Amino acid sequence: MASSDRVAIITGGANGIGKACSRRLSEDGFKVVIADVDKESGLELADELGAAKERALFVTCDVSDRLSVSNLLAETRSAFERIDVLVNNAGIVAKGDILDLSEADFDRVMGVNLKGFFLVAREVSRQMVDQIKEAGERHDDARRRYSIINMSSVNAVMAIPDQLAYCATKGAIDQMTKSMALALAPHGVRVNAIGPGSINTDVLKAVNDDKAAMDKIMSRTPLQRIGDPDEIAAVASFLASRDASYITGSTIYADGGRMALNYTVPID
Ligand code: NAD
Numbered sequence: 001m002a003s004s005d006r007v008a009i010i011t012g013g014a015n016g017i018g019k020a021c022s023r024r025l026s027e028d029g030f031k032v033v034i035a036d037v038d039k040e041s042g043l044e045l046a047d048e049l050g051a052a053k054e055r056a057l058f059v060t061c062d063v064s065d066r067l068s069v070s071n072l073l074a075e076t077r078s079a080f081e082r083i084d085v086l087v088n089n090a091g092i093v094a095k096g097d098i099l100d101l102s103e104a105d106f107d108r109v110m111g112v113n114l115k116g117f118f119l120v121a122r123e124v125s126r127q128m129v130d131q132i133k134e135a136g137e138r139h140d141d142a143r144r145r146y147s148i149i150n151m152s153s154v155n156a157v158m159a160i161p162d163q164l165a166y167c168a169t170k171g172a173i174d175q176m177t178k179s180m181a182l183a184l185a186p187h188g189v190r191v192n193a194i195g196p197g198s199i200n201t202d203v204l205k206a207v208n209d210d211k212a213a214m215d216k217i218m219s220r221t222p223l224q225r226i227g228d229p230d231e232i233a234a235v236a237s238f239l240a241s242r243d244a245s246y247i248t249g250s251t252i253y254a255d256g257g258r259m260a261l262n263y264t265v266p267i268d
Contacts, residue, residue, distance in 0.1 A: 005031075006029070006030050006031070006084040006085065006145070007030065007031045007032075007033065007076065007080040007081075007082050007083050007084050007085070008025045008030040008031070008032050008033065008083075008084065008085035008086070008087065008240065009032075009033040009035055009072070009076060009083060009085070009086050009087070009120075009124065010022045010025065010032060010033070010034055010035065010086075010087040010089060011035045011036070011061065011063050011086075011087065011088055011089050011090040011116070011120055012035075012036055012063075012089045012090030012091060012151075013032070013033075013034035013035060013036055013042070013045070013087070013089065014034055014036035014038045014041040014042035014045055014058075015036070015038060015041055015201070015202060016199075016201030016202055016203070016229055017089060017151065017196065017199060017201060017229045017232045017233070018034075018036070018087065018089040018090065018151075019041075019045060019229065020228075020229035020230050020232060020233035021087045021089060021232070021233045021236045022034050022045060022049065022056075023045075023049065023233065024230070024233035024234065024236065024237050025085065025087070025233075025236070025237065025240060026049040026050070026055065026056060028237055028240070028241070030084075030085065030240075031054070031055055031056065031057075031080050032046075032049055032055070032056050032057070033056075033057045033058075033059060033072070033075075033076050033079070033080070034046055034049075034056065034057070034058045034059070035059050035061040035063070035072050035090070035120075036058070036060070036061065036090065037060065037061070037062050037090075039058070039060050042058040042059075042060070043058045045058070046058035054079070054080075057075065057076070057079045057080070059071070059072050059075045059076070062116075063090045063112060063116030063117070063119060063120050064111035064112045064115055064116040064119070065119075066119055069116075069119045069120050069123055070123065072120070072123075073123045073124070073127060077127070082127075082131055083124055083127050083128060083131070084128075084145055084146055084147070085146070085147050085148075085149070085240045086120065086121065086124045086147075086148045086149065087149045087151065087236055087240075088117050088120055088121055088148065088149065088150045088151060089149075089151040090112060090116060091112060091113045091151060091166075091169075092108065092109060092112050092113065093109070093163060093166045093203060094106075094108060094109045094163075094165055094166070095162050095163065096162060096163075096164060096165065097161045097162045097164055098164055101164050101165060105165060106164075106165045108165075109165035109166055109169060110165065110168075110169060113165075113166065113169035113170070113173070114169045114172050114173070114176075117150060117173060117176065118176065121148060121150070121176075121180060124148065125148070125180070125183075125184060125189065128146050128148075128184075128187070128189050129184075129187050129189070132146070132187055132188060132189075137188065138188075139186070139187070139188035140188070141188070142187065142188025142189065143188040143189075143190060143245055144242040144245045145242075146187075146188060146189040146190065147189070147190045147191075147192070147239055147240045147244070148180065148184075148189060148190070148191045148192075149191075149192055149193070149194060149236050149239050149240065150173050150176065150177050150180075150191070150192070150193040150194075151173075151193070151194055151196070151232075152170050152173045152174055152177070152193040152194060152195045152251055153166075153170040153195055153196060154195050154196070154197050154253060154255050154258055154259055155167045155170045155171075156170040156171045156173060156174040156193075156195055156251065157171070157174075157195075157259065158258075158259070170195075173193060174193055174195075174251050177191055177192065177193040177249065177250075177251060178249045181248045181249030182249065185248060185249075190239075190244065190245070190247065190248040191248055191249065192239050192244070192247055192248060192249070192250050192251065192252065193250070193251040193252070194232060194235050194236060194239070194251070194252055194253075194254060195251050195252065195253040195254070195255065195259075196227060196232050196253075196254050196255065197221060197227055197253070197254065197255025197256050197258045197259075198217050198221065198226050198227060198255075198256075198258075199226065199227040199228070199229055199231075199232055200226045200227065200228055200229065201229060204226065208226075220258055220261060221255075221256040221257065221258055222256060222257030222258070222260065222261060223256035223257050224256075225256065227254065227255070227256060231254060232254055235252055235254050239252070
């Protein structure tokens with residue numbers, strides 16, 4: 001199958017890291033499905049990536065809602081007939097530590113970052129397995145094509161006190177990635193995660209204007225700079241490609257060396 005016939009869904013694909021992944025996979029030759037709650041940005045990006053030539057599609061989707069996710073799959077099948085790659089990326093944050101995090105904020109973050117990842121991954125996995133069975137594909141062939149990429153974080157391993165819900169979901173995503181990889185390996189679907197460090201998106205905009213906060217991030221980042229969304233998209237491109245055909249169940253940390261740093265600094 002030509003790479004131009006392959007189809008990728010990117011959740012949260014309208015902004016930030018997801019937008020960079022949508023652009024990069026489109027450049028790689030994928031037809032891209034941008035799934036997001038931000039309709040305006042999503043439609044604009046789909047236009048840029050060739051919606052008119054049936055190379056891109058925007059679908060309004062709230063990943064935390066099962067019916068909305070079912071609709072995403074239905075729209076994808078109707079437009080492009082198949083799915084080869086998922087970048088499971090839509091994520092949110094909510095400030096709060098164990099003393100003050102509200103139940104509503106805990107549920108909201110769990111709903112998008114954990115249940116949302118599960119709902120999309122489950123629908124996509126079922127579709128991929130059906131395709132593999134229908135085509136009678138040999139596992140060797142399938143392994144080189146089907147790839148699910150979960151957007152984790154360094155916070156899967158390193159904790160922030162006032163981001164309890166976010167850290168909990170990212171830790172869970174690393175384990176979900178391994179469990180999914182084991183279940184889907186016999187079918188030939190690879191499942192991996194990316195763990196970004198501090199990347200220049202809306203989430204970091206507040207910090208960009210705050211010198212003290214920026215200094216704190218730099219003191220913990222050996223490469224001494226914030227990452228660019230394109231540098232995460234490049235990892236997604238690799239994991240989606242045949243070059244990654246023997247990699248499954250892994251998390252690749254793209255964090256400027258942060259996870260390797262082994263000394264402590266004050267938390268305030
Ligand atoms: P962002 O806020 O720039 O983009 C997130 C996108 O997800 C937006 O387009 C938003 O509309 C969409 N979205 C939010 N809720 C949604 C929902 N319920 N359904 C569908 N789409 C929804 O954030 P980002 O920084 O690009 O983060 C993307 C992913 O990368 C997240 O999973 C985040 O945890 C992870 N990450 C980011 C960083 C960073 O420094 N920026 C670091 C580590 C991990």
